[in-house]
Amino acid sequence: MSGLALNELNAMAAVAAHRSFRAAASELAVSPSALSHAIASMERRLGVRLFNRTTRSVSLTEAGEQFLARVQPALREIADAVESVNRFRDTPTGLLRLNASEGAAERVLPIVLDFMAAYPDMRVDMVSEGRMVDIVAEGFDAGLRLGETAPQEMIALSLGVQEAMIVVGSPAYLTRRGAPKVPADLFAHECIRARLPSGTILRWEFARQGEETRLDPPGRLVLGSPDLSLQAARGGAGLAFVNCRSASKDLASGTLIQVLADWTPPFPGIALYYPRQRLPSAGLRAFIDCFQAARLR
Known part of the structure; x- marks a missing residue:
C-alpha cells in the first residue's frame, strides 16, 4: 500500500467533523467531487470503507472511527507544529x-468582518447550529454562545452585552384578553410556543427578587423558532417569549407591547470560549483581541 498523504488524512478528518462532503470541501477549498474522489481513493488503498454514505448523511464506519482515532492525535501534533512556526510571522494566517x-453568530458577525479586514491572510469558517457541541472533538478553535452555557472547563470571555427574554403581545390581543400580572396568569392565556433546534420546546423562565419560576404555559400553536413566534404575536395569535433584541423594533413602533417586565430581568449575554489546556493559535489570539476590543467599545 502506498503511503497516505497528509492532505488526505486532513480531508478524512474534515469530512468526519462536518458529516458532509460539501461542508468539508468548503473548509478545504476544494470541490465536493474532488474530495469524494480523494476519500474513495483512500478507501481503495486501505482496502476498507471509511464512511457510510447516503443521500442525506455521511458517517464513519467502525473501521473509519478506529482509524481516525489513531491518526487524529498525530494530525493535531502536526497542526500545532505548523502553528508554532506561524507565530513567528508578522501577521497570522x-x-x-x-x-x-x-443568535451568537448574528451578534458576532460584525466582529468577524473586522477581524478579516485586519488580517487578510486569515479565513473564517463559522458554523451556526442550535445543538451544543464538543468544540475540541469536532475540530473548532472556539465557541460562541450564551456565557451561562459555556462549558466550565473552558476559558470564557463575555462580550459584555446583556440579553433578556421577554413576553410580548399585540395591542389587539392585550385589549381582548388583558395583560398578565404574574407568571401564573399565563395559564389563562394563549401562549405561542417555540421549538428549539434540539427538538425541545422552549420553557419560559422568570425571576424577580430572588424568586425564579420556570413554566410550560399552554399554547395551541407551536412554531419552529422564536422568530416565527414573534411574527405570530404580531398577528395577534397570543403572547410570545422572545429575545428583547429581536423585538426591539416592534416595541419601539408599538406593534408589540411587553408584559411581565419586572419578571424578565437581563442576564449575561454572548461569550467566546476556548480550551483552557491548549495554547491558542495565532489566529485565535488575534480574534480574541478583536473580540475584547469590541467589548470595550
Missing part, C-alpha cells in the same frame, strides 16, 4: 473555525 448558536 490560516483557518479559524468557530461554532456558534444562530
Whole structure:
C-alpha cells in the first residue's frame, strides 16, 4: 500500500467533523467531487470503507472511527507544529473555525468582518447550529454562545452585552384578553410556543427578587423558532417569549407591547470560549483581541 498523504488524512478528518462532503470541501477549498474522489481513493488503498454514505448523511464506519482515532492525535501534533512556526510571522494566517448558536453568530458577525479586514491572510469558517457541541472533538478553535452555557472547563470571555427574554403581545390581543400580572396568569392565556433546534420546546423562565419560576404555559400553536413566534404575536395569535433584541423594533413602533417586565430581568449575554489546556493559535489570539476590543467599545 502506498503511503497516505497528509492532505488526505486532513480531508478524512474534515469530512468526519462536518458529516458532509460539501461542508468539508468548503473548509478545504476544494470541490465536493474532488474530495469524494480523494476519500474513495483512500478507501481503495486501505482496502476498507471509511464512511457510510447516503443521500442525506455521511458517517464513519467502525473501521473509519478506529482509524481516525489513531491518526487524529498525530494530525493535531502536526497542526500545532505548523502553528508554532506561524507565530513567528508578522501577521497570522490560516483557518479559524468557530461554532456558534444562530443568535451568537448574528451578534458576532460584525466582529468577524473586522477581524478579516485586519488580517487578510486569515479565513473564517463559522458554523451556526442550535445543538451544543464538543468544540475540541469536532475540530473548532472556539465557541460562541450564551456565557451561562459555556462549558466550565473552558476559558470564557463575555462580550459584555446583556440579553433578556421577554413576553410580548399585540395591542389587539392585550385589549381582548388583558395583560398578565404574574407568571401564573399565563395559564389563562394563549401562549405561542417555540421549538428549539434540539427538538425541545422552549420553557419560559422568570425571576424577580430572588424568586425564579420556570413554566410550560399552554399554547395551541407551536412554531419552529422564536422568530416565527414573534411574527405570530404580531398577528395577534397570543403572547410570545422572545429575545428583547429581536423585538426591539416592534416595541419601539408599538406593534408589540411587553408584559411581565419586572419578571424578565437581563442576564449575561454572548461569550467566546476556548480550551483552557491548549495554547491558542495565532489566529485565535488575534480574534480574541478583536473580540475584547469590541467589548470595550
